[in-house]
Every structure is written in C-alpha cells, then in structure tokens.
Amino acid sequence: MRLFEILKYLGIDSQGFRDFEVESLSTLEDARACDLVYIDQDKYLEGLANSQAGAVLIAEKNKSHVPSGMQGIIVPNPHLAFAYLSSFFAYDNFASQGRDPKIQAGAVVMDGAYLGRDVEIGERSIVMAGAVIGDGVKIGKDCKIYPNVVIYARTVIGDRVYIHAGSVIGSDGFGYAHTQDGKHIKIFHNGVVEIEDDVEIGANCTVDRAVFGETRIKKGSKIDNLVQIGHNCVIGEHTILVSQVGLAGSTSTGRNVVMGGQAGTGGHIHIGDFVQIAGRGAVGKNLPPNTKWGGHPLMELDEWMKFYVNLRRMLKKKA
Template sequence: MKLSAMLQSIGLDVALKRDFEVVALAPLQKATPNDVSYIDQNKYLQDLSVSSAGAVLIREKDVVAVPEHIQPIVVSNPHLIFAKLSEFFKEPQFCLAGDQNQAENHRQHNQALAIGEKSIIMPNVFLGNGVKIGSNCVLMPGVVLADDVCIGDNCKLFPNVVIYKNTQIGNNVSIHAGSIIGSDGFGYAHTEAGEHIKIEHKGCVIIEDDVEIGANNTIDRAVFGETRIKKGTKIDNLVQIGHNCVIGEHSLLVSQVGLAGSTTTGRNVVMGGQAGTGGHIHIGDFTQIAGRGAVGKNLPPHTKWGGHPLMELDEWMKFFVSLRRLVKKKNS
C-alpha cells in the first residue's frame, strides 16, 4: 500500500515529498528506501545519518536532525502512529495444514513438509505448512508447529509445546512441556484517552544449538528482527523472555526469571530465581544476579549483584546483615 493511503486510513493528512509503496516497518539501522521507521527517544537520533529509510515518524522538535534522503512524517506521538501502522502488516500465526499425525503420513501427503530420518512424530501433533524437522527428533503428543518452523537434528519437544510461525531451532535442543515459543511480545502504544493500541510483532525467535528450555516457559517473538537464545544456554521452568531479547552463550536462567523487552546479555550470565530486568538493559559477560535481584541499569562483566534496589552482592549482603541487626535492636 502507498504511504499516503496508509496515513490517510489512520486519520493523518500529511503532505509528502515522495510517495512510495511501503514494504515494511523497520528499525533505522536496517530500513530500506521502501521502509518506514520511527524515533521515540533522543538516543536514536544519531542513527538517522546512516539510515536508508524512506520515511521516519518523528516529533517536530527533532525534524532538523532528519537528512535530506529521509522523508520526515511529523506527529506528536511516533510510537502510537507506529503501532497503528503495524496493523497493515499483521499476519496470521497459524494456517491449517491438514490433520496428519504420523511422520510417514506427512512424508506421503504433504510435500511442503520435510522430516528427517528416524524422527518420531507421536499422535495428535500438528505440523503447519513448510515445517522442516531434522533427524532423530521426537515430537510428543500435543506439540504444535506453525508454518515455516525449522527444527534441527536430535531435538526433543515434550507434550503441548507450541512453536509459532518462522521460529528457527538448532540442533540438540530440548523444550519441555507447555512451553510457548514465538508468541507476540507485550507491546502497546497508548492514546491520550488511555486506550492501548497493539503493536503487531513481525519478527521471529531463534534458538541456537544445545539449548534446554524448561516447562511452561514463554519466549516472545521480536517486534522486528529476532529474539535469540544463544548456544548452550539452559533455562529453568516458568521463565518469561520478552521480545527482542538476546541471551548470550551458556547462560543460566533460574525459575521465574523475567526479562523485559530488548534485554541483552553476554555469555555465561547467571540469574537466580525471580530475578528480573527492565527493558533495553545489557548484562555483561560472566555476571551473576542473585535471586530476586531487580536489574534497572546496564551491568559490567565479571560482577555479582543482588537486592532491590540492586547493589553489588557484597554490599547487598552487608546491608542486609546491618538491617537485621537494626530490627533486632529495635525489637529488643
């Protein structure tokens, strides 16, 4: 659809220097001349000079930073307009592909599927169009794979695992019962009246080799781009990983960890039970966070943290001991 038509359909009458067929919404760093991007925070203004976006949603005070080759679309709330435009790119996550439950039946009756040798597809498994499964895999009852999911060799999916569209899973991956990979992230923009406008998520989830994911995990697809779990990471039960997160190699996430969108970690990060992060935070290599630690800032590598508010772990332990002494003294 033409950019002018998209804007008019959501109630914006904007004079455009150049109208074009919009291919996608995209971040500034990856946008092409047929893509629309947006800026909602000053820290992203520096990306304008290297972007190839065709147009950008931007506030009036920031228009001076927009280079000549990018068309500014001046709005009071770029995030909200981005959310409204995302509706034009909404895609169904699940398209019915028949009701065949055995690997041999799939090989014979659905040419779009590819299932490797010695893989076992148990009864009541649903496989969408274009699904690819490697060798020596096991899919247990109730597993659902949406269209174009790709699974490597030697993978095991326990009962009732659900994998959404375009998810990519490497070799030697185990996903335990009830986990959901690739569902929409919790992304909304807000109107002045307090209404919540959903941001449609067009990205995917990529799970690299040798990852184990516990029971009842949820790993959200990216808004655009990818949510990625890197090689060798082990995730306990009941963990929530938000959209566009990147978990570094060989990290450990203990039960009930919660990561807000765009959290990234280095390698060998350890997060104790019920630890959590705010959004857009980076945790450095080999950093450890004690249980219930609340991460609200970037953390350097090779450090240990705990508590809320977050402190270096030694400081937190001294603070906690002092607090207990103070309480005992008060009560004595």
C-alpha cells in the same frame, strides 16, 4: 502497503510525498529504502543520518533531523502511529498456502501434533503429542519438542534443543502504545525467535518474538521452568536462568551469566559476561562483567550481604 495508503490512513495529505511500496516496518539500522521507521525518543535522532529507510514517522519538533532522500511523516505521536500501522504488517501463524512439512530421516511426529505449512523437522528430532508448530518453523537435528509446546510461525531452532511441556515460543511481546484518553493500542510483533544449538528450555516458559528483528537464545543456554523472556532479548552463550526469572524487552546478557530464581530486569539493560545475580535480584542498570549482585535495590553481593546482616542487627536491637 503503499505510502499513500498509509498517509490516507493517518489523515495526512499526500501532496509533496513520493509514493512507494512499503514492505515492512523496521529499525533504523536494518531499514532499506522500501521500509518505514519511527522516532519516538530524541536519543535515536542521530541514527537517522545513516539509516537507509524510505520514510520516517517523526514529531514536528524533530523534522529538521530528517535527512535528504528520506521522507518525513509528521505525526503527533510517532509511537502510537507505529502501533496502528503494525497491524497491517502482521503475519499469520497458520496459512492455507505453502509446502507440506519436510520431515527428515529418523524424525518422529507423534499423533496429535500439528504442523503448519513450510515446516522443517531435522533428523532424529521428536515432536510429541499436542505440540503445535506454526508455519515456516525450522527445527534442527536431535531436538525434543515435548507435549503441548506451541512454537509460533517462523521460529528457527538449532540442533539438540529440548523444549519441555507447555512452553510457548514466539508469542507476541507485551507492547502497547497509549492514546490520550488512556486506551491501549496493540503493537503487532513481526520479528522472530531464534534458538541456537544445545539450548534447553524448561516447562511452561515463554519466549516472546521480536517487534522486528529477532529474540535470540544463544548456544548452550539452560533455562529453568516458568521463565519469561521478553521481546528482542538476546541471551548469551551458556547462560543459566533459574525458575521464575523475568527479562523485560531488549535485555541482553553476555556469556555464562547466572540469574537466580525470581531475579528480573528492566528493559534495554545489558548484563556482562560471567555476571551472577542472586535470587530476587532486581536489575535496573547495566552490569559490568565478572561481578556478583543481589538485593533490591541492587548492590554488589558482598555489600548486599553486609547490609542484610546490619539490618538484622538493628531490628534485634529495636526488639
């Protein structure tokens, strides 16, 4: 989509702009000269100076931060403008063009499974009945994809990965921008999911693909049934997520993190190496490595246990 087409769609006069083919929407860090980025929070302004983006959606008050060589597109609400434009860069999960699936020696695709175009299945992997594999998905060696698993387009799966029945990998994240009159405008997620070697994902889990970039589950991680992993999350090596854990978008963990059942996080939070979070723990801040936490509001585990004991004593006295 050309920049002048974008400007016309947004109702902006193209005079003074240089036209070019916008290949994708991107982050400040990853953007190339053919990409478009946006700034919706002041804390990201300092990243503009080092970005290679060709153009940026930005508010009037921040236009002075646009570096020379980058074109600033002034809009009232950059996040909303980005949401509208994301639909033009969305990719299909199933296309009519592309190569037939490439199935390596010893791999089995059962009757009733569906494979899209440009799919690759590694040696000795099994795709069971009812599974749906989108275009461009790559599955490594010795994997097991159980019945009724859905893997959206361009997902990359390593070796010895097990994904149990009913799980969905690579669906859109839960992202919307909001108009002044309260309408919710969908943000199309154009990133991917990458799952490294020796990961096991339980039944009826959901792993959302990234807005741009990737959602990544690192090697050796084990995920129980009914877990939700939001867009752009990064799950560290050998992490354990117990049933009904929910991770909001852009949560990241270090290695060997353990989260008990129904624990959850807010967005853009990092949990350090070897952290343990008790069941139903509500994580609303970054957590340092080698610590244990519990409760809501979250406290260090020893403090939470003392608090709970004292609370019970107070209730007994009142009774």
